[in-house]
Amino acid sequence: MLCLKVPTDSAWALEAMRDLDAVLVDHAHCELKAASNSLSLAARYPLDREIVRALTDLAREEIDHFQRVLSELASRGRQLGAPAIDDYAVGLRRAANELPRASHGNPLVDRLLVGALIEARSCERFRLLVEALDHTEAPRHLHDLWADLFASEAQHYRVFVDLAVRAAGGDRKQTIARLDWLADAEARIVVGLATRTQAVRATIHG
């Protein structure tokens, strides 16, 4: 799906269905982190106005998503709670740092590709949630929430890839090669996390 190299373990959606509150808390924090990350990239790489505007548009959308998830938590009587440690994103950024230096020399490209991969994996997991909810008696609006966000994450994935190509001076071929390399690393991280924790966790990227 999108650029992903391994599908999520089928046990994940079952575990998520068993603890929807935990998934929602983790999802809310993922949106906050995504918004913060977009703002941080805009501040650190301010030289291309179109990229800066697109990143801050993304941040605003991610805040909107966060608030939708927060409202869902409120309607379930749940607090937001503290974020889980995000080994997935940490691992992915570390992998990006190990990529050989690009010929265009712009470190923003790989940061944008990391963003693209995180969106792709979220997108895949939201689809699994939507499919799993079809077999439960969970309220319809929860299904709609994740169906909406599934579509939105797919769109964000494409925005990140397009911005990465732009940041690479339009070199789509080299950018897609780097995305492919990072997607291999992402697959190893996802498989590794599931193995290491000895149990699938009810988190978006766990």
Place this chain on the structure above:
Amino acid sequence: MLCLKVPTDSAWALEAMRDLDAVLVDHAHCELKAASNSLSLAARYPLDREIVRALTDLAREEIDHFQRVLSELASRGRQLGAPAIDDYAVGLRRAANELPRASHGNPLVDRLLVGALIEARSCERFRLLVEALDHTEAPRHLHDLWADLFASEAQHYRVFVDLAVRAAGGDRKQTIARLDWLADAEARIVVGLATRTQAVRATIHG
């Protein structure tokens, strides 16, 4: 003005008028930093849903303001550029860490009060910009931009103070005492920055 203990040196507005581009670049980064800071507080102190919602509302508004300033820079043919080192905010956070521990024990209170002070000083400076622009032939929309943001920063100041009182369990008296102590520190920082740099800088808090 608001809770501020010292007015800005009158030389500041003159310097700002001499380099409006620099002021706009610095202002844009201030909005980005404010948005990031609001998101960071929401993520680190997630237990009060009303505070989390208010902080993410603030972040969205700050992104809107950032994009207005970015458009203004674009219309002037200017890039955003890298942010200046923000000795003002660093000094203010350091001062907050020196405050004796509050009886309510919630470190979020002081972080929110730092936010309130930053908004108060921005608000004061935007008013100075608006007044100074009245005596120049600068385009009217620049005047309107800072007049709008002047009103908005005053509102944000009040939101931060109210959130701080809420985070202190409703203890307005203790919260205002801490704000007063921090306002003394803020005054020393503002005076110190002007003295140290030997020249007033065309930055929002410089």
